[in-house]
Amino acid sequence: MASGSLSSGSTSPNRGMRNQPFRRCYCGRSARFEVSSSMSNPGRRYFNCKHFPDQKEDCTYFEWYDDELPNVWYKEKMRELMCLK
Numbered sequence: 001m002a003s004g005s006l007s008s009g010s011t012s013p014n015r016g017m018r019n020q021p022f023r024r025c026y027c028g029r030s031a032r033f034e035v036s037s038s039m040s041n042p043g044r045r046y047f048n049c050k051h052f053p054d055q056k057e058d059c060t061y062f063e064w065y066d067d068e069l070p071n072v073w074y075k076e077k078m079r080e081l082m083c084l085k
Contacts, residue, residue, distance in 0.1 A: 020033060021033060021047075021065060023047045023061075023063060025049045025050070025051075025059045025061040026049070026059040026060070026061045027049065027051070027057070027059035027061070029049075029050060029051075030050070031047040031048060031049060031050065031061055031063075032047065032048055032049070032050045033045065033046075033047055033065070034046060034047075034048065037082065039075075039079070040075075041068065041069075042069075042075055042078040042079045042082055043069075043078040043079075043081070043082055044064065044065075044066045044068065044069070045064075045065040045066050046062065046063060046064050046065055046066075047061070047062070047063045047065060048061060048062045048063075049061040049062075
């Protein structure tokens with residue numbers, strides 16, 4: 001399911017939010033922590049290489065932080081909540 005990482009469980013003081021998860025890319029840099037806005041994974045958080053989609057610099061690191069939502073009902077509710085922002 002999730003890709004491996006070089007570091008897990010620690011926090012990053014440079015990200016602006018306390019206790020935000022932190023991972024390192026395969027390239028050794030800190031990975032971005034983002035929230036999916038796709039229809040198939042609304043609101044699901046993930047890490048990826050901060051150089052994506054630069055083909056020269058991107059190390060292709062990607063890891064889901066959250067488990068997939070259990071069914072369509074939850075996904076629809078998450079999409080509704082995301083529209084309220």
